[in-house]
Amino acid sequence: MFLELIAVIFAGIAVAGVMMLVNSATGGRLPRWLAPVAAGLAMIGVTVSSEYGWYSRTLAGLPEGLVVAETVETQSFYRPWTYVVPLTERFVAVDRATLRSHPDKPEIFLAEVFFFGRWAPISQLSTVADCATWRRAAVEAETTFAEDGGISGVNWVSPPPEDSVLTTTCGG
Structure with missing residues (x-):
């Protein structure tokens, strides 16, 4: 959990840095709010990717002979994307x-x-x-x-x- 939090934070910092470089390269023509919005979207994207990747990463690490009998899928209002893909x-x-x-x-x-x-x-x-x-x-x-x-x-x-x-x- 701690490593995923660090990854989310670094993703936000990296995307904000890239947006600031792009803004600098374009002569400051981009709006100032674009860097924090892009950083926030990147953080949400990394979080969603990590959540959806957990099951496949865990399956890949299972020893041979361990067979999945049942999965529990959830949907929640604070994760609206789970209504599209549980x-x-x-x-x-x-x-x-x-x-x-x-x-x-x-x-x-x-x-x-x-x-x-x-x-x-x-x-x-x-x-x-x-x-x-x-x-x-x-x-x-x-x-x-x-x-x-x-x-x-x-x-x-x-x-x-x-x-x-x-x-x-x-x-x-």
């Missing part, structure tokens, strides 16, 4: 590279789910997905795994058929 501020990813299942229960997977958010730390949640009955549960302190692959101490949730975490975990 802004992705959060997403959920499932680590398909580390999915584990018991040989006796191949339809039940233990998966790591990651929650990413702009300006938020990454959160991780271990989940159990039962692909045969289309339900999932968070692994908690009370969760126990039996030798035969049975699981107890979880609160199963039966989400709708289009649940993105289950769809990604179960392979489509």
Whole structure:
């Protein structure tokens, strides 16, 4: 966040400097208000570019096997450009590279789910997905795994058929 603030400030200073040079080269024919307006527009442009670039930059840095299950796009009145192109501020990813299942229960997977958010730390949640009955549960302190692959101490949730975490975990 701090580096982005520095980038915005430097963009404003650079554009204001360029406008002052252009004004000097044209013999002072440009209006005096043009330099601060151009600097402000440059700062807004860098901010918008940084906001929209966050998702693609974060995706590029994800390790192989981490699959995006769901994105959350937002629109807000103080960012009018988000009504034209919604802004992705959060997403959920499932680590398909580390999915584990018991040989006796191949339809039940233990998966790591990651929650990413702009300006938020990454959160991780271990989940159990039962692909045969289309339900999932968070692994908690009370969760126990039996030798035969049975699981107890979880609160199963039966989400709708289009649940993105289950769809990604179960392979489509």
